[in-house]
Amino acid sequence: MNLILDLLQQMSVFLVIAYIFTKSPAFRPLTSETMHPRHKVLLYGIFSTFSIMGTYFGLPVQDAIANTRAIGPVLAGIIGGPVLGIATGLTGGIHRYFLGGFTATACGISTTTEGLIGGLVGLALLRAGKAEQRFNPWIALVTILCAEAVQMLIIVLVAKPTPDAIVLVQTIAAPMVLANAAGAALFMSIIRDQRRMYDHFGALFSAKAFELAEKVLEILGPGLDRTTAAQMAHLIHSWTGVGAVAITDREQILAFVGLGEDHHLPGTPIVSPLTQRAIEFNQTVFANGVHEHFHCSLSSKCPLSSALVVPLHIDNDVIGTIKLYEPRSKLFLNINRSLGEGLAALLSEQLVHSRYQEQKSLLTQSELKLAQAQVNPHFLFNALNTIVAVVRNDADQARDLLLHLSRFFRKNLKRASDITTLEEELDHVRSYLYIEEVRFGDRLKVEMAIDPALLLIKLPTFTLQPLIENAIKHGISQLLEHGLVTISAQQHDGGIEISIEDNAGACDQNNEDESDGLGMKIVDKRIKNLYGIAAGVRMEDSI
Amino acid sequence: MIRALIIDDEQHAREELQVLLEASGEFELLPPCANAFDAIKVINQQQPQVLFLDIEMPVVNGFQLLSMIDEERMPQVVFVTAYDEFALKAFEEKTLDYLLKPVETERLQQTIIKLQASLQQGTTPYYEMPLLQRIPCRCVRRIKLIDVDEVESIFSDTSGVHVHTAEGDNFTDLTLKVLERRTSLFRCHKQYLVNLDQLDEILLQEGGTAKIRCHSGQSVPVSRRHLRQLKEQLGL
Numbered sequence: 086m087n088l089i090l091d092l093l094q095q096m097s098v099f100l101v102i103a104y105i106f107t108k109s110p111a112f113r114p115l116t117s118e119t120m121h122p123r124h125k126v127l128l129y130g131i132f133s134t135f136s137i138m139g140t141y142f143g144l145p146v147q148d149a150i151a152n153t154r155a156i157g158p159v160l161a162g163i164i165g166g167p168v169l170g171i172a173t174g175l176t177g178g179i180h181r182y183f184l185g186g187f188t189a190t191a192c193g194i195s196t197t198t199e200g201l202i203g204g205l206v207g208l209a210l211l212r213a214g215k216a217e218q219r220f221n222p223w224i225a226l227v228t229i230l231c232a233e234a235v236q237m238l239i240i241v242l243v244a245k246p247t248p249d250a251i252v253l254v255q256t257i258a259a260p261m262v263l264a265n266a267a268g269a270a271l272f273m274s275i276i277r278d279q280r281r282m283y284d285h286f287g288a289l290f291s292a293k294a295f296e297l298a299e300k301v302l303e304i305l306g307p308g309l310d311r312t313t314a315a316q317m318a319h320l321i322h323s324w325t326g327v328g329a330v331a332i333t334d335r336e337q338i339l340a341f342v343g344l345g346e347d348h349h350l351p352g353t354p355i356v357s358p359l360t361q362r363a364i365e366f367n368q369t370v371f372a373n374g375v376h377e378h379f380h381c382s383l384s385s386k387c388p389l390s391s392a393l394v395v396p397l398h399i400d401n402d403v404i405g406t407i408k409l410y411e412p413r414s415k416l417f418l419n420i421n422r423s424l425g426e427g428l429a430a431l432l433s434e435q436l437v438h439s440r441y442q443e444q445k446s447l448l449t450q451s452e453l454k455l456a457q458a459q460v461n462p463h464f465l466f467n468a469l470n471t472i473v474a475v476v477r478n479d480a481d482q483a484r485d486l487l488l489h490l491s492r493f494f495r496k497n498l499k500r501a502s503d504i505t506t507l508e509e510e511l512d513h514v515r516s517y518l519y520i521e522e523v524r525f526g527d528r529l530k531v532e533m534a535i536d537p538a539l540l541l542i543k544l545p546t547f548t549l550q551p552l553i554e555n556a557i558k559h560g561i562s563q564l565l566e567h568g569l570v571t572i573s574a575q576q577h578d579g580g581i582e583i584s585i586e587d588n589a590g591a592c593d594q595n596n597e598d599e600s601d602g603l604g605m606k607i608v609d610k611r612i613k614n615l616y617g618i619a620a621g622v623r624m625e626d627s628i
Numbered sequence: 629m630i631r632a633l634i635i636d637d638e639q640h641a642r643e644e645l646q647v648l649l650e651a652s653g654e655f656e657l658l659p660p661c662a663n664a665f666d667a668i669k670v671i672n673q674q675q676p677q678v679l680f681l682d683i684e685m686p687v688v689n690g691f692q693l694l695s696m697i698d699e700e701r702m703p704q705v706v707f708v709t710a711y712d713e714f715a716l717k718a719f720e721e722k723t724l725d726y727l728l729k730p731v732e733t734e735r736l737q738q739t740i741i742k743l744q745a746s747l748q749q750g751t752t753p754y755y756e757m758p759l760l761q762r763i764p765c766r767c768v769r770r771i772k773l774i775d776v777d778e779v780e781s782i783f784s785d786t787s788g789v790h791v792h793t794a795e796g797d798n799f800t801d802l803t804l805k806v807l808e809r810r811t812s813l814f815r816c817h818k819q820y821l822v823n824l825d826q827l828d829e830i831l832l833q834e835g836g837t838a839k840i841r842c843h844s845g846q847s848v849p850v851s852r853r854h855l856r857q858l859k860e861q862l863g864l
Contacts, residue, residue, distance in 0.1 A: 462710075462711045463710055463711045465711075466710035466711045466728070466729055466730070467638070467641075467710045467711075467729065469729075469730050470638075470640070470641055470644065470710060470729035470730040471638070471640045471641070473644055473730040474640035474641065474643050474644035475640060477643075477644070477647065523640070524638055524640065525638065526638070526639045526640075528637075562637075562684065562686060563686045563687060564686055565662075565663055565665075565686050565687065565771065
């Protein structure tokens, strides 16, 4: 009975050390799914130490040692697989062997065997796809119960003289099985809790990840090019702390930030087979640096060894990739892997959206072009006809008309830029109106009342022209005489009102062909784009 | 010499065509008209042989003007337009020709040849016209279009053709014959058309004549000759 209490006491000391271990950076490898060989070595060292410690904490009983040596190898086996289990067991076993006593050989063999048992359980769980169950304390408990039973059997079979061995086993079996089981279960539950804490940390990380995502989307707004790629890469790099971040299109590196940026240069073609694979098959490629390595083909000194390559795609077309790298000295964290994949998915969505926006604006532009083209023939031929007549009597006026006509068309053609000022719009319209005034003679008079303070306000190009043309085509030209077009621009309750008025009376909607309606709609749409939904074109009859 | 009338709402366009037509030496030009209202009057009074007609004109366009002309006195028509090729396509077969502004002398020459050939044949052109929806009327210093539906009756006397509505009398340059053919109004007397939708009652009189009373109380005579048709029309 005393033996049980003593063993449990030793186990408590053991567990305190185990607890401290889980708080140390050495615990880090246990939080990720894949294990670097380096980390396995580390775990080997740690669990071997626990195993040896278990021996030293043991209590001498009848020329043997009642101990908790088995916990190290069994847990190492469950977590790290048979190789790690056997290695740890062997170390603990050999150490025990040199301490001597009539059970030295038996204990050496049994400790190794126990490591193997733990390893087989861990392997079985992994194969069954229940990797997470490896950290279940109950499984550790059951495994070590079996392992200890096997140990007792080995002692009885191997230790000589056998009667002594039987007596020994009778004394130590119960306390050791109990102490080891409790110790292993508690140790495993400490590990599990610690892992859960890391998961909780992961949740906090996700919250911040949203913040990152939002910023990245903001940058991507105008689309993927070298500038936006560089901004995004910098942001992702500084935020995740990964070794390096790269963004590519289908052919070349758009941006590269972090370790190895001296030889991974933006503008150079993609050479990494991982990236080529990601682009070709539209799939995420992950070289974890353990089973699959990233080999830099540019420089043998490149420190990068693991990489995640996630394709960016619009619908099913891959248009580039985002790549995260870690150097040889660091493990590629799961959390960064999910982050990389999530970001790529988000960016792909955004790219679809911005392509849609782009097409929409192209549509508006082509509609505009169409409307511009539709304006011209009627006006042009009537203007030319007027000039043909005027030239007979008044060469100077004919010359003026031609100059205005040329000015009007030049402005029509030239105004590719989207935004202009009221002043320029009026200038454009004046040439048009000069010609129309000559054409209609007494039937058209134009009055302008423009607040000079407004001359520099911004307007989409081609805003006034369609409205004025509309006033002439459907207003003035339907009047037998005394047509008047008034153009005014005034400040108004915090807003600006530009009005174009004709005195032809109610507008006859039936009289308007489709192209005019389209022209008005485009003007309305473009003003709303510039000034927001509250602005726009309003038509009203003053009568 | 061909008696021609230019109808165009733009002064410069009128002048230019005038110069071209005069230069050809083939035309005797009537004073040009700036709108359809003036034109219909001149056409009815002076009977030009050919119209050089602009399509886009205020209130009543070139096509609409044609439907206001008496079929028996229908002149040859040459449309002159800046850019209405699509509208013209529909009309091409029915009109003699069309010219595009600015008019080229060579092109005009072809038109003149066509025109002379047509006039020598001596047939009156016929255009299929839609019904008139509105009747152009002349008031003092202004022009008014009256919906046919609002008209109660129309009558002609020596002073001209009068369009009568509930609001009063208006004077039109359209002939009674054109109005009878191109509107749904019913000829009830040698000098009268009546809108049967405005009819209140028919008072039969001795001698086989009758009087129609309209909504506004106006009385319209029905001649013996037209009473029978009126009864048929009304299904009596």
